[in-house]
Amino acid sequence: MIYRVQAYGHPLLRTKSVPVDAGEKGLDLLVSDLWQTMRRANGCGLAANQVGKALQLFIVDSRSTYLQQDTAARKADFEVEDTGIEETFINARICSRSERVWVANEGCLSIPGFYQPVVRPWSVEITYMDKDLKTQHRTFSGITARMIQHEYDHTQGILYLDHLSPLSRKLLAAKLKRIREGKVHTTYPLEFYR
Template sequence: MLQPILAYGHPLLREKGKPVSLDKEELDTFIDQMWQTMRRANGCGLAASQVGKNLCLFIVDSRSTYQQMENAARQALYENGDTGIEEVFINAEMISRSGDVWVEEEGCLSIPSLSQPVARPWSIEIRYLDKELVQRQKVFSGNTARMIQHEYDHTQGILYIDHLNPVARKLLMSRLKKIRAGKVQAGYPMCFFR
């Protein structure tokens, strides 16, 4: 079942996610709904808070992005041998971030029709439970690491626009107000907070 995506301005997007404590069947159903919702919206990641659940849970699909890229872009944005992931991250904990930072455009399903250049570390190490509730601790880099950081931020109540300098944020305010007021078409079901 598709879920509406919460739009910028909804207070749940600014809350820190709570640890996941759903039973396995309920969790599997919710995760499946998240994948369906994300794919319907043509996204590459989605956090539980974006579909109305204040949980420390997100999904990332960097594999589809990889498959749609030209070889030159793949070489620039993915480490050698990395073809992307389709992964569930439950109760994730960021262990470390590299000092090597790069800037790339980011958008967000909760902030439709906007994208901005955001500086993020090239690689990260993260500990999490996967869909089978098996604990993992992995290092990710490039575009995959960027997507994970973006979605992890959602579990901390942080949006990508928070990483912009104050001048850039100020220039976006009129567009953000339109999103908050529900005056932007997204092409997928959204829930606006008024």
């Protein structure tokens, strides 16, 4: 099933998500639907609260980014021998972040139409359950770590806009208002809060 993506202004995007119960009914189907919805929207990550489910659940696909990049871009965004991931993160907890940071443009399916430079740690250490509910403890870096941090923020009610300077946010106010009002066109279904 393809879900409508909650657009900027929806209160659920500002709600801290609750942990997923290991016996959560329909969890496999929800994970499958998240992947379908993300792929339909041509995204690289999606959190459950972006489709109306306030659960600590998100997915990340950095492998597609890796496959689309040329060699120079791969060197800038990925560690040697890292070819990206397609991973489900359930009840994730970031344990540590590197001191090394980098700036790259980020966008969001809930905030369509523009990208902004965001400072993020280069790597993160994270504990989570995968789609098979097996506990994982891994370290990710580069663009994969950026995607993870972006989606993890969603589960905490944080948007990438919150990482921008007050001036940058002020300059975006008119564009964000248009999104809240539903005056935006996308190739995927959006749900606006009225």
